[in-house]
Amino acid sequence: MMTDEPLLTVEGLTTEFTTDKGTLVAVDGIDFEIPRGETVCLVGESGSGKTVASESITRIVPTPPGEVSGSVKFDGQEVTTMSESELEEIRGGRIAHIFQNPQDALNHCYTVGWQIVEAVQTHEPDVSKQEARERAVELLNDVGVANAAARLDDYPHEFSGGQKQRVMIAMALVTNPDLLIADEPTTALDVTVQAQILNLLEDLQEEYNMSILFVTHDLGVVAGIADHVVVMYAGKVMERGTVTEIFEDPSHPYTRALLECLPGQARAAEGIPGTLPSPINPPDGCRFAPRCDYAVEECTAGEQPPEEPLSDTHAVSCVHYQQGYDPSTVKEEIVQDDGATTGGVTSD
Numbered sequence: 314m315m316t317d318e319p320l321l322t323v324e325g326l327t328t329e330f331t332t333d334k335g336t337l338v339a340v341d342g343i344d345f346e347i348p349r350g351e352t353v354c355l356v357g358e359s360g361s362g363k364t365v366a367s368e369s370i371t372r373i374v375p376t377p378p379g380e381v382s383g384s385v386k387f388d389g390q391e392v393t394t395m396s397e398s399e400l401e402e403i404r405g406g407r408i409a410h411i412f413q414n415p416q417d418a419l420n421h422c423y424t425v426g427w428q429i430v431e432a433v434q435t436h437e438p439d440v441s442k443q444e445a446r447e448r449a450v451e452l453l454n455d456v457g458v459a460n461a462a463a464r465l466d467d468y469p470h471e472f473s474g475g476q477k478q479r480v481m482i483a484m485a486l487v488t489n490p491d492l493l494i495a496d497e498p499t500t501a502l503d504v505t506v507q508a509q510i511l512n513l514l515e516d517l518q519e520e521y522n523m524s525i526l527f528v529t530h531d532l533g534v535v536a537g538i539a540d541h542v543v544v545m546y547a548g549k550v551m552e553r554g555t556v557t558e559i560f561e562d563p564s565h566p567y568t569r570a571l572l573e574c575l576p577g578q579a580r581a582a583e584g585i586p587g588t589l590p591s592p593i594n595p596p597d598g599c600r601f602a603p604r605c606d607y608a609v610e611e612c613t614a615g616e617q618p619p620e621e622p623l624s625d626t627h628a629v630s631c632v633h634y635q636q637g638y639d640p641s642t643v644k645e646e647i648v649q650d651d652g653a654t655t656g657g658v659t660s661d
């Protein structure tokens with residue numbers, strides 16, 4: 314039955330790790346949704362909590378030392394209270410993961426065909442080996458591996474980086490997942506191959522009718538694949554919106570700083586000055602305050618500012634959008650490195 318309900322709804326998701334130095338809060342009470350058949354990008358610098366957030370959905374973070382709380386509803390079912398066996402059915406079934414480095418995920422002692430056949434037969438134990446091989450060929454064809462039947466008997470080291478990522482995507486598709494969680498799947502690839510993999514994911518999304526949660530540090534990649542964007546910093550959501558809202562009306566100083574780091578923009582060479590705060594002892598107030606060019610006194614007291622809605626789909630966590638402030642102060646034009654200016658950065 315078709316429904317308008319989001320495929321995934323995350324509310325108050327918090328992931329903590331017990332360490333010798335104290336409790337490390339990697340993800341701190343975040344909310345987001347993934348609509349059916351659409352792509353949501355979780356974006357932020359390394360250490361922003363985006364990978365831990367994505368891994369907390371199916372609880373593949375190690376627990377202990379990790380502890381996940383909050384609500385994760387997948388197709389109406391609460392995931393956080395599921396037993397391990399119920400979770401096992403969803404992981405690698407209706408929700409599949411692919412990771413940055415296919416090198417680590419593939420077993421180099423077995424042929425690619427053997428590994429896909431095993432994945433097919435694990436998911437469907439009644440399928441014969443011959444049928445599973447035929448399915449493996451179909452999957453390799455779907456992900457654009459040329460000469461798929463012959464390549465089944467090749468070992469992972471005989472595939473290029475881009476081809477290995479295609480194989481990993483094929484293995485993720487074995488179960489015809491409703492949600493594909495892709496964690497920096499193109500980061501290790503050169504720009505041309507990166508674009509090919511993004512195009513492939515878009516084609517497969519339509520063919521397999523999947524939603525995608527795409528985790529990346531690269532707003533350039535986001536422009537090519539996202540329907541919706543959630544910008545994370547130090548475990549918190551700073552801004553969320555459609556891809557058009559984020560690129561044409563970036564509103565949070567952190568989002569704008571990330572955009573200024575794109576090639577051709579003012580901070581492309583040096584990046585955002587400073588580093589992320591400690592997740593064990595984060596600063597009071599806005600987590601971004603120590604690096605923010607627009608911080609005022611109120612930014613450094615209390616909690617992270619609540620999200621202020623700018624539209625039905627666009628919200629921002631910054632005091633300059635609260636009553637009594639003028640948001641235009643944080644919306645100076647973004648300066649490109651050739652001296653030209655722009656309000657936002659177009660997504661195409």
Ligand code: SF4
Binds near residue numbers: 600602605608
């Ligand atoms: S709340 Fe303050 S520190 Fe945080 S982004 Fe807004 S201006 Fe900067």
